[in-house]
Amino acid sequence: MNNIFKQLKKEITYALNSKSLTLAYQAYGAAKMAFNLGAITKDEFYELNTMVVVNGINKPSAGLE
Numbered sequence: 001m002n003n004i005f006k007q008l009k010k011e012i013t014y015a016l017n018s019k020s021l022t023l024a025y026q027a028y029g030a031a032k033m034a035f036n037l038g039a040i041t042k043d044e045f046y047e048l049n050t051m052v053v054v055n056g057i058n059k060p061s062a063g064l065e
Contacts, residue, residue, distance in 0.1 A: 004034055005044045012052045021057070021064040028052045 008031050015023035031052065035045040056062050 004039045008048055016056050019063050024052055024056050024064055
């Protein structure tokens with residue numbers, strides 16, 4: 001597990017715990033950029049995507065505002 005992946009995972013967890021939709025979008029953007037630049041693998045991106053989009057942004061019960 002590389003350092004960038006760990007940092008992104010930490011940022012996503014913080015965004016979701018703080019219930020901030022803006023931070024969630026920023027964390028998703030950072031993950032997408034890291035993937036596009038080749039800093040994380042496809043599998044790592046899918047894991048981060050599941051965390052922030054599936055279980056956060058697109059999940060009303062997550063309570064993001």
